[in-house]
Amino acid sequence: MYPEYMNDSLNKVKETRNKRFELAMTGEHVYPPMSADERQDVLNSSHPDFKSDSRRPVTIGPNKDEILTTEVAEMLETHSRIDPSKFDLSNPDYETDLLIIGAGGAGCGAAIEAMGKGVKSIISSKLRMGDANSMMSQGGMQAAVSPTDTPPTHYLDAIGGGHFDNKPELVRALTEDGPEVVKWLEELGVIWDKVEDGSLRVRHGGGTSRKRMLSSRDYTGAIIMRALMDKVRNHADMINVLEFMPTVELIMDDKGQCAGGILYNLETKEYFTVKAKATIIATGGFGRLHIRKYDTSNHYGATGDGLAIAYRAGAKLMFMDSVQYHPTGAVFPEQIAGFLITEAIRGAGGQPLNKDGELFVWPREPRDIESSAIIRECLENGGGIKTPNGRVGVWLDSPLIEMIQGEGYVKKEFPAMYRQYINYNIDIAKLPMLIYPTLHYQNGGVEIDADCKTNVPGLFVAGEVSGGVHGRNRLMGNSVLDYNVFGRRAGRSTAEYVQTAKLGKLTLDHVNKHEQELKDAGIKTDQISPVILPSYTPESVAKRQLTAHLEGTMR
């Protein structure tokens, strides 16, 4: 339950609800959408990326002197986990056509498509297969399937949402493949929400000009991920999944081609070498780096590992100055702070409201705009509600959905959200949620083309770790589509690539070069990357962890 002192504000939300309901039913915009200038103003004043210390130039590597998100620049300027001289690459532990790094949606999709072309693969997974942001998507996947919509309309929405920075060929691939992905997933067993005659049920998301959001209740990502995982598990002869074995460096050859990776067994602490004709990085995003100390909606392993290993191998990054904060993360109760509240709540008619129960932004602006408006309302306009733990947030009026869509809708369509709150005696069909933006998505990443190729031969990238698809701001539902579209494309293009690829002598020289660059730049640090897992050890424990040498039987 909410603390008593919030009752006044809760009553105001209730008082304004009828008026807001009537306005919503007219079909008019419930609040004026922002113009291009208004959008720029709110980004400048309130988006976390625009704070003075949020970005700085990186001093080494392929993007040297380019402005990146500070925490990303810091991560790239760290040491490797390994000493290359200790590895004998002449006799690799595994040899395969295709190494896929990451077992989320993009990785599994790539393995399935490569298998379809007769190519075997090894998947290196840090946690279990499917422990990934792909699993957590609630609201849905965009695809232009309804008669009022077209793939080019989707293109315009996506590139406008990304402030026209997106790489056009990637946006075309994303939107044009959409309907095929819907069909492909259904063939794999995904249950799409449908209306009576079998048509796919579509909803709005932030920044969509047509209803285009497909869903599977609010377990969309989980249903998709389970179908992909089941397909992978049914073909262990073709796809070898190595769990708790993240890849900590790429291996190159003397011709500058990517030739596999070094895998680290998190439990036995062994390292293994994998020689592969082609490698796909599908490691997902970086929420667990807690950029600007934000809470995150991301899974435990989202530490940007793919960026670190690709960068050392010479891959160029794109748009790594941009971070997505999802407009609606939970801020109360404290135990679920940062948890995602699906954007589909707003798509179904939910509204963000200030402490007076009034709208202050159109509920369906693109994410960066909506988030910035919420931050502005809380930090500059004094419209926020403080929590007992010192956080601040605004209301997200879910009971309004029951009025618009009919009684029982919230519990039926948003079972995961309902369950999340009823644990704390908050019935979101009757009471609004208290929300604030949460660190959600890595907009940029390793630059790719429409075949998922990078500037490093033999190295392919797909999903959240890639850059270019979304420009500097992704729209809702385009990441689920992204991991499917580009995971499949990566699987197909690598399957073709390995037919003619010839590897030379394997080497880890790029790791030595990276260490030399650190030295030349005068960087002194004891940090290493990939980060692998975040640490939540409290200071009171950390100060007693005094082992002098991290060698031997016990740390």
Next chain:
Amino acid sequence: MAKKEKEAPVQNMATVYIMGKQHDVPAEATIMGAIEYAGYQIVRGAGCREGYCGACGTVYRMPDDHKIYTGLACTTLVKPGMWLSQMPSIPSRKAIYDLDDLTPNTNVFLELYPEVFGCVACNTCTKACVQGLEVMDYIQAAKRGDIAAVMDLSFDCVYCGLCGIRCPAEITQMNVGLLAKLLYGKYLAKESKELTRRLEEVRSHEFDKEYTLLMGMSRQELSDRYYAREIE
């Protein structure tokens, strides 16, 4: 909102027993928060941390209570005196099949998961479910070949597997539910004619011209078109 500092003073503490060892942890912590507060670096036993992936299934008992309780460590709050252990992995047999070759009827369960028919209707699985699902009811539905009911009742399953290790008939309920969902999505859901039409349009390159036009536009032209677009 800045991430909360870990070292913020905590008033209310609770004593819990993590794998039998006593720790004082914040009274309002989740089990996962408590384990990390105590100083453990979790490797197995944490995934999405929001209740979707099922990596953090946990069993616990309370003082002076013989019952076994279950929960997801990420979403279950600690209680004073609880004795808890996370399940790092749950052995379960998943049948191997090609979905394309299956027929959606009772026989599919008989062939792939015959143990379903040994269900003794004890309801222990339902009691063990961290999601509060009617697990036994969907196993009974599987026996009847009612795939739609299995799909619906098992929809919110997070595959923590705790039902399966409590089951006296040794059924792996989560895999039965998954099979039903895949069969439903592939074979029983009504076909979308709109989707079929759209696929034909895409495959016959009907949108090529418009794509070429949009991709050739300057930033300003695109921007003008974007802000002038009609919103459904």
